[in-house]
Amino acid sequence: MGLLYGLIAVGLALIFGLMDVVNFAHGEFLMIAMYATFFLFAFFAIDPLLSAPLVAAALFVFGAVVYLVIVRFAVRAKANAGMVQIFSTFGLAIVMRGLAQFFFTPDYRSVTHSWFGGKTISVGGIFLPQPQLIGALVAIAAFVALYFFINRTDFGRALEATREDAGAVALVGIDKNRVFALGWGLGAALVGLAGAVMAMFFYIYPDVGASFALIAYVTVALGGFGSVFGAFAGGIIVGLVEATTALIMPPSLKSVGIYAVYLLVVFVRPRGLFGSM
């Protein structure tokens, strides 16, 4: 679970690290990814694991479009830039939730039988639900891929360079808008991947994103904004804290532990665990 939190959060961290923008519609990105997976399953009987790359690709396009249509203008605002970003992405979140309610109705849906759904596997005497295990593997694979992507490819270097100094890269002929759009696409693709995997074992409804979004922000902030590795580590910590809290407190309070740990960490280290600055 922690690894999945990490996977959701890493897209957010990527976008933030790149251009200092917090995407308040991140949870809704997750929601549509889950719906996409569901419909691919319901109409074409494509297993969530197979549709994951498709969903990720679709979300990539979606993320890039959101950047070009909305965020590009939000970051250009001269007055109250922070507020404009928060509220334009938050407005987008409301629209997406409304659209989901309109087209998909508020009913709860689930992917009823996937290859791994409902099965457990025994590892050294500990029983683990298979879908979660697969999810964790997908998450690890995605992190490794992202690491190599950022550090080994031209685009990854352009991404890093733009993040260091957006003005200077324009001089060497990198189109800032293109890099940002691709960055948003990449961030959205990662959350798309997470959504596809999570569709295997979570109910899908229009507000599902909201419950994960706050945890994603906490995960990113815990690790330190702008640090992709921090988001990964933050995810693991959040997962562990959640599991521990669930043992000692009633289930409805399990998020309290996560939030408390966040507060504790930032009060001691105001930049998050791995944040620079």
Added chain:
Amino acid sequence: MDTAFAQRRRRDLIVAACLAFVAALVPLFVKDVYVQNIMVLTLMYAALSQSWNILSGYCGQISLGHALYFGLGAYTTAILFTKFGVLPWFGMIGGGLISAVIAMALGYPCFRLRGHYFVIATIVIAEIALLLIQNWDWAGAALGIDIPVRTDSWLTFQFTRSKLPYFYFALALACIAWFVTWWLEDSKWGYWWRAVKDNPDAAESLGVVVFNSKMGAAAVSAFLTAVGGSFYAQFVSYIDPESVMGFQFSLLMALPAVLGGIGTLWGPALGAVILIPLTELTRSFIGGSGRGVDLIVYGTLIVLISLARPEGLVGLFSRRRKGAVR
């Protein structure tokens, strides 16, 4: 300050008095209960947004957890009234003081955080409070508290026959919040806050006590927000954790100020007058289907306005004003 500034302040005060007077006359002509209801909500949000604006607009500490103080006010009043029979007026003051103290207690660690870390801390704290109260059986848990109707009077602050008393109280609240803002704008604190917002480090080096001025802003802001919460509890006579403490509510409080103009005297009121009737009307005319059309319209508006007018709608007026002076 210079004379132009003093003139502007005097004119603001006169304009506000005139507007308040006109607003007070409106219910004499508008008898429709539905419309009156919208007017009460509009005034309440104007007051709330004005309170939020003190901390987040003037002082620059963006809080998205103000539902915490609103909920504290509402719950203090409701619990004191239903469990101990204490009149809502005491609940109002008590809730306000509790909120102010808690705001300062939370401010102590939180004000060391900057930017998004601060914003997320405010959200997270409000969320913890929400979860705790949802699991607190004595306070009604997730079901909330039903406030029984005793008698129609100003003493119990309950009026079943007419919305007018609520309207005038909400108007008074909005006026008080506006006046406090107006008064603080030209006080030592007001200048400190703007300095802190623009550049905390420079402010510190010039002798502004950054930390204390943030604490002051938090206390005033929380107090007024909690009074709004007390009012709301009596107005709807039923509260539950999600509706008074949810994250949505924190945003609803901030939106009018964002729309009208953050850190301006008139922004929150202007934003509330436009946004709240719009919200209520879209909800009742096209939201009835339960299919989220109202959300789509509302969300689209937020996106468009925040992109098209980042400085808020107040900017429209001040630009013209500047042109006239030249």
